[in-house]
Amino acid sequence: MSAITIPHEHEVSPGLWALAWRRLKADRIAMISLAIVAFFVAMMLASSLGLVAGDWSKEVGTNYATPTWFKDDVAPPPPPGTPEGKPQDDPTVQAEPHAEGKGAEDRKDESSVVDPLADVLKEVRTETANAVQAPVVARLETLPFGADKWGRDVLKKVIKGSETSIFVGLASAVVAVFLGTILGALAGFYGKWIDDVMNWFYNIFTSIPYLLLILAIAAVLNKKGMFTIILILGLTGWTGTFRLIRGEYLKHKEREYVRAADAIGASNTRRMFVHIFPNVSHVVLVQISILVVAFIKTEVILSFLGFGVPVDVVSWGSMLNEAQSEMILGKWWQLAAAGTTMAILVTAFSLFTDALRDALDPKLK
Amino acid sequence: MMGVWRSLAMLILGAMATGAPAADMGKTLRITFQVAETGFDPVRIHDYYSGTVIETVYDSLLGYDYLARPSKLAPRAAELPQVTDGGRTYTFKIRKGILFTPDAAFKGKRRELVAEDFAYTIKRFLDPKNRSPYAFFFEGKILGLDDLAAEAKKSGRFDYDRKIPGFEIPDSHTLRIKLKDPDYTFSQILAFSQTSAVAREVIETYGEESNFHPVGTGPYMLDKYVRSSKIFLKANPDYRKETWDFKPGADPRDKDIVARMKGKQIPAIGNVEISIVEESQARMLAFENGETDLEYQLWDVSTRFMTEDNKLVPDFVKKGIRLDRIVDPEITYTYMNTLDKIGDQPNPVGGFTRERIALRRAIAMAYNLGDQIRIIRKNQSVKAEYPIPPGVTGHEPAWKNNIRHDPAGANALLERVGYKKGADGYRSQPDGTPLLIRYSTTPDERGRLFAELMKKSMDSIGVRIDIHIDKFPELLKAEKQCRLMVRGAAWIADYPDGDNFMQLLYGPNAYQSNNACYKSAEYDKLYEKSKLMPDGAERNKLYREMTKIMERDTPWIMNDSRYRNTLLHKQVVGYKKHPILHADWVYIDLDKRAK
Numbered sequence: 003m004s005a006i007t008i009p010h011e012h013e014v015s016p017g018l019w020a021l022a023w024r025r026l027k028a029d030r031i032a033m034i035s036l037a038i039v040a041f042f043v044a045m046m047l048a049s050s051l052g053l054v055a056g057d058w059s060k061e062v063g064t065n066y067a068t069p070t071w072f073k074d075d076v077a078p079p080p081p082p083g084t085p086e087g088k089p090q091d092d093p094t095v096q097a098e099p100h101a102e103g104k105g106a107e108d109r110k111d112e113s114s115v116v117d118p119l120a121d122v123l124k125e126v127r128t129e130t131a132n133a134v135q136a137p138v139v140a141r142l143e144t145l146p147f148g149a150d151k152w153g154r155d156v157l158k159k160v161i162k163g164s165e166t167s168i169f170v171g172l173a174s175a176v177v178a179v180f181l182g183t184i185l186g187a188l189a190g191f192y193g194k195w196i197d198d199v200m201n202w203f204y205n206i207f208t209s210i211p212y213l214l215l216i217l218a219i220a221a222v223l224n225k226k227g228m229f230t231i232i233l234i235l236g237l238t239g240w241t242g243t244f245r246l247i248r249g250e251y252l253k254h255k256e257r258e259y260v261r262a263a264d265a266i267g268a269s270n271t272r273r274m275f276v277h278i279f280p281n282v283s284h285v286v287l288v289q290i291s292i293l294v295v296a297f298i299k300t301e302v303i304l305s306f307l308g309f310g311v312p313v314d315v316v317s318w319g320s321m322l323n324e325a326q327s328e329m330i331l332g333k334w335w336q337l338a339a340a341g342t343t344m345a346i347l348v349t350a351f352s353l354f355t356d357a358l359r360d361a362l363d364p365k366l367k
Numbered sequence: 368m369m370g371v372w373r374s375l376a377m378l379i380l381g382a383m384a385t386g387a388p389a390a391d392m393g394k395t396l397r398i399t400f401q402v403a404e405t406g407f408d409p410v411r412i413h414d415y416y417s418g419t420v421i422e423t424v425y426d427s428l429l430g431y432d433y434l435a436r437p438s439k440l441a442p443r444a445a446e447l448p449q450v451t452d453g454g455r456t457y458t459f460k461i462r463k464g465i466l467f468t469p470d471a472a473f474k475g476k477r478r479e480l481v482a483e484d485f486a487y488t489i490k491r492f493l494d495p496k497n498r499s500p501y502a503f504f505f506e507g508k509i510l511g512l513d514d515l516a517a518e519a520k521k522s523g524r525f526d527y528d529r530k531i532p533g534f535e536i537p538d539s540h541t542l543r544i545k546l547k548d549p550d551y552t553f554s555q556i557l558a559f560s561q562t563s564a565v566a567r568e569v570i571e572t573y574g575e576e577s578n579f580h581p582v583g584t585g586p587y588m589l590d591k592y593v594r595s596s597k598i599f600l601k602a603n604p605d606y607r608k609e610t611w612d613f614k615p616g617a618d619p620r621d622k623d624i625v626a627r628m629k630g631k632q633i634p635a636i637g638n639v640e641i642s643i644v645e646e647s648q649a650r651m652l653a654f655e656n657g658e659t660d661l662e663y664q665l666w667d668v669s670t671r672f673m674t675e676d677n678k679l680v681p682d683f684v685k686k687g688i689r690l691d692r693i694v695d696p697e698i699t700y701t702y703m704n705t706l707d708k709i710g711d712q713p714n715p716v717g718g719f720t721r722e723r724i725a726l727r728r729a730i731a732m733a734y735n736l737g738d739q740i741r742i743i744r745k746n747q748s749v750k751a752e753y754p755i756p757p758g759v760t761g762h763e764p765a766w767k768n769n770i771r772h773d774p775a776g777a778n779a780l781l782e783r784v785g786y787k788k789g790a791d792g793y794r795s796q797p798d799g800t801p802l803l804i805r806y807s808t809t810p811d812e813r814g815r816l817f818a819e820l821m822k823k824s825m826d827s828i829g830v831r832i833d834i835h836i837d838k839f840p841e842l843l844k845a846e847k848q849c850r851l852m853v854r855g856a857a858w859i860a861d862y863p864d865g866d867n868f869m870q871l872l873y874g875p876n877a878y879q880s881n882n883a884c885y886k887s888a889e890y891d892k893l894y895e896k897s898k899l900m901p902d903g904a905e906r907n908k909l910y911r912e913m914t915k916i917m918e919r920d921t922p923w924i925m926n927d928s929r930y931r932n933t934l935l936h937k938q939v940v941g942y943k944k945h946p947i948l949h950a951d952w953v954y955i956d957l958d959k960r961a962k
Contacts (some may be wrong), residue, residue, distance in 0.1 A: 065741070065742055109766070109769070111908060111911055111912065113915055115915040115916050118721050118724060119721070119724060119725055119780070122725070122780060122783050123780065126776050126780050127776060130773070130779060133775070152738070152742065152819070309810075312834060313815060313822055324812070324815075326648060326812070327646065327668065327812050330651055330652065331671055
């Protein structure tokens with residue numbers, strides 16, 4: 003008689019992440035939000051790789067071209083004599099007659115003024131006059147989301163703006179959470195004077211009103227650019243994460259598994275980052291997602307107040323800034339496009355964060 | 368109690384003496400400035416807005432007839448001068464009984480305006496301590512004054528007590544000014560608000576703070592003041608009897624203005640509340656909500672209140688709002704610093720080598736002025752072809768600037784003189800070093816628009832620019848030290864003569880009004896010659912020649928002259944924009960019933 007062996011499959015109990023993912027998958031709102039966030043991130047990546055909206059600064063429409071779906075209210079044609087409808091920066095169509103030609107009656111006095119560039123300019127004029135005229139591309143009267151004052155496509159600006167806004171949000175959240183986690187871990191794990199010093203720092207940062215603090219740093223740095231904004235937001239945004247992580251480390255360092263690690267001779271760094279960190283990593287993740295939303299909004303505020311991105315970079319904040327003087331003229335599309343897009347992303351991200359926090363909460367197992 | 372009765376009696380007597388009813392303290396005119404003031408010491412300020420307040424708080428020797436067009440000088444603190452000695456001697460008779468408003472500096476005594484105050488004021492322009500941006504008004508003109516200034520530069524102290532042959536004061540109310548050479552614009556200079564008289568005691572009491580303690584003899588006095596936010600003026604109770612009595616001109620509106628204003632006391636309105644509101648949208652909404660009585664400089668929102676043929680929109684007409692429209696006697700221009708170095712840094716747009724002139728020319732050819740007028744100004748400006756704007760003596764209406772918008776030509780020009788494009792599409796200097804132009808602008812929406820336009824224009828010729836952003840007063844400060852590279856500026860006539868514009872490029876005026884810090888021996892020689900000539904064909908010919916030199920060296924990109932569209936609520940009576948006066952609202956009234 004031979005022994006019958008029943009194949010036995012070990013049931014591997016799911017880990018924290020697998021459980022969290024399972025719970026997240028069951029949440030319909032979370033999945034829809036995730037899809038929206040993923041769509042925006044994909045849009046950002048495509049834009050930064052130059053696949054879409056690479057030519058956002060090209061002037062394709064007329065000054066404040068109306069949105070296509072709103073064309074019943076198309077602006078009346080421009081007054082005669084204005085160069086509407088002609089590409090402004092196309093050098094071959096724009097050249098005005100030089101004074102030697104039309105309208106030079108008053109320049110006929112005898113003059114001793116000799117232009118050192120006269121010979122070069124003469125050559126240049128002959129050259130440009132003989133050059134093949136580029137075809138005149140008529141500017142569009144309507145565009146899907148309308149155009150801004152220079153005639154740039156608002157849809158492309160929104161996409162290009164997402165690149166700045168989302169990238170700034172993500173990058174500065176990573177910087178802030180990184181800082182908060184390291185400082186929180188040090189303060190919570192070591193305690194004593196290190197904790198006191200860190201708390202003193204924390205109190206200074208939190209006692210200054212947030213917006214004033216970032217505006218003050220922006221004014222001191224006085225250099226516009228994405229990197230500056232990331233730095234400002236990262237340096238000012240770490241406090242919340244610090245407080246939470248410090249609390250977690252205070253709690254965890256007394257737990258048995260950490261004491262056991264200590265007993266077998268694990269170093270401080272190892273206990274902090276190999277043993278305790280994985281157990282608080284869900285807090286870090288939730289913090290990142292909360293801060294991304296907050297920082298997207300702050301970047302918009304900074305750019306709106308004129309401390310944000312430089313003139314050749316577009317962000318949702320700079321679009322809203324431009325829109326503030328357009329509203330009174332009845333040109334609402336730039337405000338609507340930037341505002342709606344931002345509202346959708348921020349709402350989706352917030353809902354996703356909320357679901358993520360629930361999914362990662364071990365008490366809800 | 369006695370004191371009260373006495374005051375009452377004085378008040379009644381005062382009212383009887385003037386004949387016309389005094390300023391109505393129950394009326395408040397509410398207006399705005401789009402840029403914050405920099406101070407109220409006439410000699411030390413250099414902006415239009417501070418100048419507006421100064422015009423009402425102090426008295427200049429001469430003023431303007433409110434209705435006469437073209438603008439015509441009129442007596443103010445003094446009668447019109449007697450000009451003798453072939454235009455070298457100006458004798459002013461100062462009106463008697465003009466009092467400074469009370470101030471602690473006078474130690475409780477009333478202080479009368481005398482000839483010595485004007486001599487003191489003019490001397491202050493040349494005191495190096497004051498760093499006056501308007502010193503050029505008097506430099507090289509008055510006998511002995513330049514020597515005094517030269518000594519002060521050496522010793523560090525300006526001797527105000529020293530008598531100089533240029534100022535003779537035969538009696539307390541007569542001032543005789545003696546000039547080195549004939550000067551045909553001298554009366555006009557003395558009608559400019561910044562030459563208004565200050566009292567020496569006040570200036571010496573407040574020292575460096577003199578900018579914030581205005582004590583004058585003008586129709587208004589400073590009541591309350593919150594820096595960069597609110598300026599409250601109230602009618603000066605001791606202001607001399609001045610009755611509105613201007614004669615109507617050819618303008619059909621004049622008759623109505625005269626009918627409603629004749630015989631009123633100047634000023635008729637008791638209080639003026641000035642709010643500093645930088646954004647046009649906020650100013651527009653404040654006007655529409657009735658929070659201000661008159662509003663101007665709204666070109667960026669002009670499509671809200673103007674039709675395409677530049678008439679007021681029907682909604683506004685229905686509300687009784689009126690529009691007063693003139694082309695300001697101003698030019699706006701973008702200057703390029705022509706010094707070889709800015710501080711100790713090399714200046715890529717400076718110098719007069721063939722390459723640098725070509726670079727400046729190419730920048731001017733690439734600048735898209737059409738877009739500035741059409742998009743930023745909303746067609747509310749006219750292109751400036753000549754450095755002297757319309758409405759100012761010496762303007763050449765048929766002149767066409769030699770530099771036209773031509774990016775293709777600019778590109779070809781740069782290519783030929785050695786500014787080659789690199790792989791990134793941007794050009795480097797002929798010696799191979801990178802080319803980077805710094806463009807300075809303000810942190811507001813308007814500043815951003817100009818920066819965008821400049822960036823776009825420079826991109827079209829492959830010139831890389833760096834946008835430098837700072838507050839308006841900071842930019843002005845740096846500009847007066849020749850520390851800015853490229854910036855847009857505006858100059859509105861201080862007096863309606865071409866000289867006031869042609870001096871903007873006179874070499875010795877660098878660090879004052881010559882923002883490009885431009886110095887051309889050829890230009891300076893012609894300018895000095897033109898100074899000695901009255902207005903006429905001969906002087907105009909010199910101006911044309913100077914303009915050609917300017918176009919050749921291209922220290923400026925000529926921009927535009929803006930339309931001033933002043934919106935008036937129906938309660939505003941008697942308003943007509945004066946081309947030179949800043950505070951023309953001193954001559955208007957408010958009709959309370961019309962509100």
